[in-house]
Amino acid sequence: MTFATIGISLEKGSRSGGSVFIGHAFVELIIFILILVGISSSISETMLSYLTMIGCLMMLILGMMLIKSAKGDSTMEILESESRMKLSLNPIYAGILTSALNPYFVIWWLAAGTAILLHEYMISVFAVIAFIFGHWIADLGFIVAVASSSSKGKEMISKNTYKRTLYFCGGLLMTCGLWFLINYNNVSAMI
Template identity: 35%
Template sequence: MTIPELALMGFIIGLTGALAPGPTLVATIHSALRIGWTGGPRVTVGHIIAEMGIVLLIVAGVTTVSDTYRPVIAGIGGVALVIFGGMTLLGARNATLLSGNCEGKNAGSVLAGLITSISNPYFWIWWFSVGSALLFSSFSQGIAGLLAFIGGHWSADLAWFTLVSVGIHRSKTVIDNRIYRGILLGCGLLLVIFGMWFLTQAL
């Protein structure tokens, strides 16, 4: 495949993953309500940091996740998401909509993107199975091919989560604090549900 084709493949595959409902999407919605449209890009930065680490592991030669360790990954991820969701639920009671951006909250959005990525066991399983095969395939074109695939993949994440956060930010004008708290409760509940689901897979 040519370099542009690898970039396009990375974008399409990345978009199919980004479009799927999951903890990182919930984190994007939560962040967009708190800090505005930059919430999506900030969450994406955290997600990219997680993927940079896993790409380095794959390039270093760690290409499989043994069936023995998959329940452990699912269990740890499940516990992390339940805790993260519980914190969101506790904070929802007195939460109020903020106008403008806050640097501290921005940092929290990056952390949310990182946590919801690494705590998702399917994130690890996909990268160590399908993802590793795609990376090695792109590496047939050298470093340029690898960078083209990863760049396309991350572009899809950034495009989708930014689009979501822009849409959420624009809707803030018709959202009062009561509705906002309800959305936060929904986000927290979804994170707990994701976490419980991962725990059932571990068991």
């Protein structure tokens, strides 16, 4: 999600960080509810493997979109590429996709996250609410800081550095997607 946030904020500006967070928080809210109703104990290894493969493919697609956007800058102005990208990559959807389809995010919530959330639930409903809001404040702060620094940094860097940053973020997204795809059986075994 960090690399997607950097790439999107370079394209759409610092306000996109809040939108990425909204998508991320939406996915987490669903996960919180599912954990509290007990669904985490019924997730099968096969289901996790499918989720991992879909997540890998989505990371590859998002990485290719960032690289395609950077390639377009070699013949067109940056503003033209920004208008193209606005049609193709919505920050809220990026937050949803990079959260829901990240195998390690899901594994963390099925393991450690479930334990933490259920521990808070045993204390009180207010402890759960405090945990969720505290978690979201930290997530929002991090995502907004990444988006703001990336977006403001764009004004200080050259067009070539801007393009290289998009290539780097797209390449890292694709590398992570390929790594997860190659090792998806190991990811599933971690549960």
